[in-house]
Amino acid sequence: MGKEKMKNNNGKTKLRKGLWSPEEDEKLIKYMLRNGQGCWSDIARNAGLERCGKSCRLRWINYLRPDLKRGAFTPYEEALILHLHSNLGNRWSQIAARLPGRTDNEIKNFWNSTVKRRLKNNGNYSTSSSSHVSTDESNPKEATGREIVFMHDRDIMAMLMDSSSSSSISMHGMATPNYLNYPFPFLDNSYDVFNMSPPCLPQGGAGEGYCGDFTFVEAGVMELESDPITPPLESTRCFVENNAGSDHYAFDHKKYCNNYPLANVDDQGSKIEDVFEVGNPWQGENYSKMGEWDLEGLLENVSSFPCLTDF
DNA sequence: AACAAAGGCAACCGCCGACTC
DNA sequence: CGAGTCGGCGGTTGCCTTTGT
Numbered sequence: 001m002g003k004e005k006m007k008n009n010n011g012k013t014k015l016r017k018g019l020w021s022p023e024e025d026e027k028l029i030k031y032m033l034r035n036g037q038g039c040w041s042d043i044a045r046n047a048g049l050e051r052c053g054k055s056c057r058l059r060w061i062n063y064l065r066p067d068l069k070r071g072a073f074t075p076y077e078e079a080l081i082l083h084l085h086s087n088l089g090n091r092w093s094q095i096a097a098r099l100p101g102r103t104d105n106e107i108k109n110f111w112n113s114t115v116k117r118r119l120k121n122n123g124n125y126s127t128s129s130s131s132h133v134s135t136d137e138s139n140p141k142e143a144t145g146r147e148i149v150f151m152h153d154r155d156i157m158a159m160l161m162d163s164s165s166s167s168s169i170s171m172h173g174m175a176t177p178n179y180l181n182y183p184f185p186f187l188d189n190s191y192d193v194f195n196m197s198p199p200c201l202p203q204g205g206a207g208e209g210y211c212g213d214f215t216f217v218e219a220g221v222m223e224l225e226s227d228p229i230t231p232p233l234e235s236t237r238c239f240v241e242n243n244a245g246s247d248h249y250a251f252d253h254k255k256y257c258n259n260y261p262l263a264n265v266d267d268q269g270s271k272i273e274d275v276f277e278v279g280n281p282w283q284g285e286n287y288s289k290m291g292e293w294d295l296e297g298l299l300e301n302v303s304s305f306p307c308l309t310d311f
Numbered sequence: 312a313a314c315a316a317a318g319g320c321a322a323c324c325g326c327c328g329a330c331t332c
Numbered sequence: 333c334g335a336g337t338c339g340g341c342g343g344t345t346g347c348c349t350t351t352g353t
Contacts, residue, residue, distance in 0.1 A: 019321070019347085040339075058322065093341060108342075109320055117318080234333070 016050045020059055024049055028056055029064055062103045069101030081107055082115065092255060 016024075033048035037060075040053030049056060059202035073081065077099055084095045092111075099107065 017323075041337085053338080055322080062321075090342065104341075105321075112343090113319060
Protein backbone atom coordinates (compact mmCIF):
# COMPACT_ATOMS: atom_id res chain seq x y z
CA MET A 1 0.00 0.00 0.00
CA GLY A 2 2.55 2.51 1.07
CA LYS A 3 4.85 1.03 -1.50
CA GLU A 4 2.45 2.03 -4.22
CA LYS A 5 2.59 5.54 -2.96
CA MET A 6 6.36 5.40 -3.02
CA LYS A 7 6.25 4.41 -6.62
CA ASN A 8 3.93 7.25 -7.16
CA ASN A 9 6.34 9.66 -5.56
CA ASN A 10 9.13 8.33 -7.68
CA GLY A 11 7.11 9.21 -10.68
CA LYS A 12 6.96 5.70 -12.02
CA THR A 13 3.24 5.44 -11.85
CA LYS A 14 0.81 8.15 -11.22
CA LEU A 15 -2.06 6.63 -9.31
CA ARG A 16 -5.37 8.31 -9.54
CA LYS A 17 -7.49 9.15 -6.55
CA GLY A 18 -10.96 10.37 -5.96
CA LEU A 19 -14.15 9.59 -7.76
CA TRP A 20 -14.14 6.98 -10.44
CA SER A 21 -14.85 7.98 -13.99
CA PRO A 22 -17.21 6.00 -16.24
CA GLU A 23 -14.24 4.90 -18.27
CA GLU A 24 -12.50 3.50 -15.22
CA ASP A 25 -15.61 1.68 -14.17
CA GLU A 26 -15.94 0.23 -17.61
CA LYS A 27 -12.37 -1.00 -17.58
CA LEU A 28 -12.76 -2.62 -14.23
CA ILE A 29 -16.09 -4.21 -15.04
CA LYS A 30 -14.85 -5.62 -18.30
CA TYR A 31 -11.71 -6.94 -16.74
CA MET A 32 -13.53 -8.54 -13.86
CA LEU A 33 -16.01 -10.16 -16.17
CA ARG A 34 -13.31 -11.46 -18.38
CA ASN A 35 -10.85 -12.63 -15.76
CA GLY A 36 -12.66 -12.83 -12.50
CA GLN A 37 -11.30 -11.84 -9.16
CA GLY A 38 -7.63 -12.26 -8.49
CA CYS A 39 -4.78 -10.25 -7.13
CA TRP A 40 -6.06 -6.73 -6.95
CA SER A 41 -2.72 -5.19 -7.74
CA ASP A 42 -2.59 -7.23 -10.92
CA ILE A 43 -6.15 -6.36 -11.72
CA ALA A 44 -5.40 -2.68 -11.42
CA ARG A 45 -2.34 -3.04 -13.60
CA ASN A 46 -3.74 -5.37 -16.20
CA ALA A 47 -7.01 -3.56 -16.52
CA GLY A 48 -5.13 -0.44 -17.43
CA LEU A 49 -6.27 1.42 -14.39
CA GLU A 50 -4.07 4.01 -12.81
CA ARG A 51 -5.41 3.04 -9.45
CA CYS A 52 -4.03 1.05 -6.59
CA GLY A 53 -5.38 -2.43 -6.14
CA LYS A 54 -7.06 -1.42 -2.99
CA SER A 55 -9.02 1.26 -4.71
CA CYS A 56 -10.12 -1.21 -7.37
CA ARG A 57 -11.18 -3.69 -4.78
CA LEU A 58 -13.19 -1.08 -2.93
CA ARG A 59 -14.85 0.13 -6.09
CA TRP A 60 -15.80 -3.35 -7.14
CA ILE A 61 -17.02 -4.53 -3.79
CA ASN A 62 -18.89 -1.43 -2.82
CA TYR A 63 -20.22 -0.34 -6.15
CA LEU A 64 -19.71 -2.40 -9.28
CA ARG A 65 -20.49 -5.90 -8.09
CA PRO A 66 -23.50 -7.20 -9.98
CA ASP A 67 -25.13 -8.70 -6.93
CA LEU A 68 -25.40 -5.48 -5.04
CA LYS A 69 -28.75 -4.30 -3.96
CA ARG A 70 -29.18 -0.57 -4.00
CA GLY A 71 -31.70 1.84 -2.74
CA ALA A 72 -32.96 2.67 0.67
CA PHE A 73 -32.85 0.10 3.38
CA THR A 74 -36.13 -1.62 3.91
CA PRO A 75 -37.67 -1.57 7.37
CA TYR A 76 -36.75 -5.18 7.65
CA GLU A 77 -33.15 -4.44 6.85
CA GLU A 78 -33.13 -1.50 9.21
CA ALA A 79 -34.43 -3.61 12.02
CA LEU A 80 -31.96 -6.30 11.21
CA ILE A 81 -29.07 -3.87 11.19
CA LEU A 82 -30.08 -2.41 14.50
CA HIS A 83 -30.49 -5.80 16.01
CA LEU A 84 -27.23 -7.12 14.67
CA HIS A 85 -25.41 -4.02 15.78
CA SER A 86 -26.74 -4.48 19.26
CA ASN A 87 -25.08 -7.88 19.25
CA LEU A 88 -22.05 -7.35 17.09
CA GLY A 89 -21.17 -3.73 17.62
CA ASN A 90 -19.34 -1.93 14.83
CA ARG A 91 -18.44 -5.11 13.03
CA TRP A 92 -19.83 -3.86 9.79
CA SER A 93 -18.50 -6.65 7.67
CA GLN A 94 -20.19 -9.23 9.85
CA ILE A 95 -23.40 -7.29 9.78
CA ALA A 96 -23.13 -6.92 6.04
CA ALA A 97 -22.57 -10.63 5.70
CA ARG A 98 -26.06 -11.12 7.02
CA LEU A 99 -27.58 -8.60 4.67
CA PRO A 100 -26.98 -9.99 1.23
CA GLY A 101 -26.52 -7.36 -1.42
CA ARG A 102 -25.49 -4.76 1.10
CA THR A 103 -21.94 -3.68 1.74
CA ASP A 104 -20.27 -2.94 5.00
CA ASN A 105 -19.63 0.57 3.80
CA GLU A 106 -23.27 1.08 3.05
CA ILE A 107 -24.33 -0.19 6.43
CA LYS A 108 -21.66 1.82 8.14
CA ASN A 109 -22.81 4.96 6.38
CA PHE A 110 -26.38 4.18 7.27
CA TRP A 111 -25.43 3.76 10.88
CA ASN A 112 -23.22 6.79 11.10
CA SER A 113 -25.73 9.07 9.48
CA THR A 114 -29.29 7.90 9.72
CA VAL A 115 -29.25 5.86 12.87
CA LYS A 116 -27.08 8.21 14.85
CA ARG A 117 -29.26 11.10 13.79
CA ARG A 118 -32.35 9.25 14.90
CA LEU A 119 -30.72 8.42 18.16
CA LYS A 120 -29.85 12.04 18.58
CA ASN A 121 -33.34 13.16 17.75
CA ASN A 122 -34.79 10.63 20.12
CA GLY A 123 -32.82 12.21 22.89
CA ASN A 124 -32.41 9.48 25.42
CA TYR A 125 -30.84 7.11 23.04
CA SER A 126 -27.43 6.97 24.52
CA THR A 127 -25.40 4.63 26.56
CA SER A 128 -26.30 6.63 29.60
CA SER A 129 -29.97 6.12 29.12
CA SER A 130 -31.51 3.36 31.08
CA SER A 131 -34.90 3.81 29.56
CA HIS A 132 -33.91 2.80 26.09
CA VAL A 133 -30.58 1.21 26.32
CA SER A 134 -29.31 -1.05 28.95
CA THR A 135 -25.67 -1.69 29.47
CA ASP A 136 -24.02 -4.46 31.28
CA GLU A 137 -22.25 -2.37 33.84
CA SER A 138 -20.30 -5.26 35.15
CA ASN A 139 -18.78 -5.68 31.79
CA PRO A 140 -19.26 -2.52 29.79
CA LYS A 141 -16.73 -3.51 27.24
CA GLU A 142 -16.05 -6.72 25.59
CA ALA A 143 -12.61 -8.22 25.40
CA THR A 144 -11.65 -6.15 22.42
CA GLY A 145 -12.33 -3.00 24.29
CA ARG A 146 -15.32 -2.22 22.15
CA GLU A 147 -18.20 -0.59 23.89
CA ILE A 148 -21.28 -2.69 23.85
CA VAL A 149 -24.71 -1.22 23.69
CA PHE A 150 -27.59 -3.53 24.34
CA MET A 151 -30.63 -2.44 22.51
CA HIS A 152 -33.93 -4.17 22.87
CA ASP A 153 -36.13 -4.94 19.97
CA ARG A 154 -38.75 -2.71 21.44
CA ASP A 155 -36.34 0.15 21.07
CA ILE A 156 -35.63 -0.84 17.54
CA MET A 157 -39.25 -0.63 16.61
CA ALA A 158 -39.61 2.61 18.48
CA MET A 159 -36.86 3.99 16.34
CA LEU A 160 -38.41 2.65 13.22
CA MET A 161 -41.68 4.23 14.09
CA ASP A 162 -39.95 7.45 14.79
CA SER A 163 -38.33 7.25 11.44
CA SER A 164 -41.46 6.48 9.54
CA SER A 165 -41.12 9.67 7.61
CA SER A 166 -38.01 8.47 5.94
CA SER A 167 -38.91 4.90 5.44
CA SER A 168 -41.83 3.19 3.88
CA ILE A 169 -42.87 1.48 7.05
CA SER A 170 -46.44 2.18 7.86
CA MET A 171 -47.61 1.77 11.40
CA HIS A 172 -50.07 4.56 11.87
CA GLY A 173 -53.21 3.48 13.60
CA MET A 174 -51.65 0.39 14.97
CA ALA A 175 -52.68 -0.01 18.54
CA THR A 176 -51.42 -3.36 19.59
CA PRO A 177 -48.50 -2.95 21.94
CA ASN A 178 -47.80 -6.62 21.80
CA TYR A 179 -46.62 -6.21 18.29
CA LEU A 180 -44.30 -3.53 19.43
CA ASN A 181 -42.81 -5.80 21.95
CA TYR A 182 -42.07 -8.49 19.45
CA PRO A 183 -42.68 -7.25 16.00
CA PHE A 184 -40.11 -9.52 14.46
CA PRO A 185 -39.82 -12.83 16.15
CA PHE A 186 -36.64 -13.54 14.31
CA LEU A 187 -35.11 -10.52 15.96
CA ASP A 188 -35.47 -11.98 19.35
CA ASN A 189 -32.27 -11.68 21.28
CA SER A 190 -32.26 -15.37 21.81
CA TYR A 191 -30.63 -15.55 18.43
CA ASP A 192 -27.01 -16.04 19.00
CA VAL A 193 -25.61 -14.11 16.12
CA PHE A 194 -22.11 -15.05 17.08
CA ASN A 195 -22.89 -18.67 16.60
CA MET A 196 -24.98 -18.44 13.53
CA SER A 197 -23.35 -20.78 11.18
CA PRO A 198 -22.24 -20.29 8.68
CA PRO A 199 -22.67 -16.60 8.08
CA CYS A 200 -24.21 -15.55 4.83
CA LEU A 201 -20.98 -14.82 3.19
CA PRO A 202 -21.01 -14.98 -0.55
CA GLN A 203 -18.35 -17.63 -0.41
CA GLY A 204 -20.12 -19.38 2.41
CA GLY A 205 -20.73 -23.04 2.10
CA ALA A 206 -23.83 -25.06 2.62
CA GLY A 207 -25.80 -24.61 5.74
CA GLU A 208 -28.36 -22.32 7.17
CA GLY A 209 -27.44 -18.71 7.00
CA TYR A 210 -29.19 -16.09 8.97
CA CYS A 211 -30.84 -14.43 6.05
CA GLY A 212 -31.01 -17.60 4.14
CA ASP A 213 -33.57 -18.87 6.56
CA PHE A 214 -36.15 -16.49 5.25
CA THR A 215 -37.78 -16.07 1.96
CA PHE A 216 -40.20 -13.38 1.03
CA VAL A 217 -42.73 -14.85 -1.29
CA GLU A 218 -45.38 -12.21 -1.25
CA ALA A 219 -46.05 -8.93 0.40
CA GLY A 220 -46.08 -9.25 4.10
CA VAL A 221 -45.56 -12.96 4.16
CA MET A 222 -42.33 -14.50 5.10
CA GLU A 223 -41.62 -18.14 4.88
CA LEU A 224 -39.13 -20.15 6.74
CA GLU A 225 -37.00 -22.12 4.41
CA SER A 226 -37.75 -25.72 5.02
CA ASP A 227 -34.91 -26.89 2.89
CA PRO A 228 -32.10 -27.70 5.29
CA ILE A 229 -29.59 -26.90 2.64
CA THR A 230 -29.87 -23.22 2.11
CA PRO A 231 -28.62 -22.13 -1.28
CA PRO A 232 -25.74 -19.73 -1.51
CA LEU A 233 -26.56 -16.16 -0.97
CA GLU A 234 -26.58 -15.19 -4.56
CA SER A 235 -29.54 -17.39 -5.13
CA THR A 236 -31.31 -16.88 -1.87
CA ARG A 237 -34.51 -15.02 -2.37
CA CYS A 238 -34.62 -13.05 0.80
CA PHE A 239 -35.04 -9.54 -0.46
CA VAL A 240 -37.75 -7.05 -0.75
CA GLU A 241 -37.72 -4.52 -3.47
CA ASN A 242 -35.99 -1.36 -2.53
CA ASN A 243 -38.09 1.58 -1.61
CA ALA A 244 -37.19 3.52 -4.65
CA GLY A 245 -38.80 0.83 -6.69
CA SER A 246 -36.01 1.02 -9.19
CA ASP A 247 -33.40 -1.51 -9.97
CA HIS A 248 -33.04 -4.31 -7.54
CA TYR A 249 -29.34 -4.24 -7.48
CA ALA A 250 -26.31 -2.25 -8.20
CA PHE A 251 -27.21 -0.19 -11.13
CA ASP A 252 -29.70 2.45 -10.46
CA HIS A 253 -27.93 4.37 -13.14
CA LYS A 254 -29.39 7.75 -12.57
CA LYS A 255 -28.85 7.94 -8.89
CA TYR A 256 -25.86 5.90 -8.07
CA CYS A 257 -23.34 6.02 -10.81
CA ASN A 258 -22.01 9.46 -10.20
CA ASN A 259 -24.88 10.60 -12.32
CA TYR A 260 -23.64 9.08 -15.49
CA PRO A 261 -25.35 6.30 -17.32
CA LEU A 262 -23.62 3.02 -16.86
CA ALA A 263 -25.86 1.50 -19.46
CA ASN A 264 -23.43 2.52 -22.15
CA VAL A 265 -20.61 0.71 -20.48
CA ASP A 266 -20.54 -1.50 -23.47
CA ASP A 267 -19.42 -0.12 -26.76
CA GLN A 268 -22.57 -1.37 -28.34
CA GLY A 269 -24.61 0.38 -25.77
CA SER A 270 -25.85 -2.75 -24.16
CA LYS A 271 -27.29 -2.61 -20.74
CA ILE A 272 -25.39 -3.59 -17.69
CA GLU A 273 -27.32 -6.80 -17.40
CA ASP A 274 -26.07 -7.72 -20.81
CA VAL A 275 -22.57 -6.73 -19.99
CA PHE A 276 -22.56 -8.93 -16.95
CA GLU A 277 -24.22 -11.70 -18.85
CA VAL A 278 -26.27 -12.46 -15.84
CA GLY A 279 -29.86 -11.94 -15.16
CA ASN A 280 -31.02 -9.70 -12.47
CA PRO A 281 -30.68 -11.89 -9.44
CA TRP A 282 -33.66 -10.28 -7.84
CA GLN A 283 -35.95 -10.87 -10.73
CA GLY A 284 -37.35 -13.93 -12.28
CA GLU A 285 -40.36 -16.05 -11.97
CA ASN A 286 -39.51 -17.09 -8.46
CA TYR A 287 -39.24 -13.56 -7.34
CA SER A 288 -42.33 -11.66 -6.43
CA LYS A 289 -42.17 -7.94 -6.26
CA MET A 290 -43.26 -6.54 -3.00
CA GLY A 291 -43.17 -2.85 -3.51
CA GLU A 292 -43.23 -0.96 -0.31
CA TRP A 293 -43.35 -3.04 2.76
CA ASP A 294 -46.63 -2.33 4.34
CA LEU A 295 -46.38 -3.35 7.93
CA GLU A 296 -50.09 -3.02 8.46
CA GLY A 297 -50.68 -5.56 5.80
CA LEU A 298 -47.97 -7.59 7.28
CA LEU A 299 -49.56 -7.57 10.66
CA GLU A 300 -52.91 -8.37 9.20
CA ASN A 301 -51.31 -11.46 7.86
CA VAL A 302 -49.71 -12.15 11.15
CA SER A 303 -50.94 -15.69 11.06
CA SER A 304 -48.58 -16.23 8.19
CA PHE A 305 -45.72 -15.94 10.61
CA PRO A 306 -45.38 -19.29 12.24
CA CYS A 307 -43.49 -17.80 15.13
CA LEU A 308 -45.98 -15.02 15.65
CA THR A 309 -48.83 -17.33 16.28
CA ASP A 310 -47.41 -17.87 19.70
CA PHE A 311 -48.22 -14.34 20.70
C1' DA B 312 -33.29 33.53 -5.34
C1' DA B 313 -29.46 33.09 -2.32
C1' DC B 314 -27.28 31.28 1.34
C1' DA B 315 -26.35 28.08 5.18
C1' DA B 316 -26.95 23.83 7.48
C1' DA B 317 -27.73 19.11 7.39
C1' DG B 318 -27.73 14.76 5.21
C1' DG B 319 -25.98 11.14 2.21
C1' DC B 320 -22.46 8.65 0.44
C1' DA B 321 -18.15 7.42 -2.13
C1' DA B 322 -13.62 6.95 -1.26
C1' DC B 323 -9.34 7.29 1.36
C1' DC B 324 -6.47 6.20 5.37
C1' DG B 325 -4.24 3.54 8.72
C1' DC B 326 -4.03 -0.59 10.96
C1' DC B 327 -4.01 -5.57 11.33
C1' DG B 328 -3.68 -10.48 10.26
C1' DA B 329 -2.56 -13.99 6.90
C1' DC B 330 0.46 -15.50 3.70
C1' DT B 331 4.75 -16.02 1.05
C1' DC B 332 9.55 -15.93 0.31
C1' DC C 333 12.28 -15.80 11.83
C1' DG C 334 11.73 -11.45 9.71
C1' DA C 335 10.50 -8.58 5.87
C1' DG C 336 7.40 -7.72 2.28
C1' DT C 337 2.87 -8.07 0.17
C1' DC C 338 -1.89 -8.40 0.05
C1' DG C 339 -6.65 -8.39 1.42
C1' DG C 340 -9.83 -6.90 4.69
C1' DC C 341 -11.71 -3.98 8.19
C1' DG C 342 -13.33 0.14 10.73
C1' DG C 343 -12.82 5.07 11.12
C1' DT C 344 -12.83 9.23 8.91
C1' DT C 345 -12.95 12.76 5.41
C1' DG C 346 -14.71 15.56 1.91
C1' DC C 347 -17.75 16.41 -1.80
C1' DC C 348 -22.30 16.73 -3.61
C1' DT C 349 -27.20 17.06 -2.86
C1' DT C 350 -31.14 18.25 -0.32
C1' DT C 351 -33.58 20.94 2.87
C1' DG C 352 -34.52 24.89 5.59
C1' DT C 353 -34.45 29.91 6.29
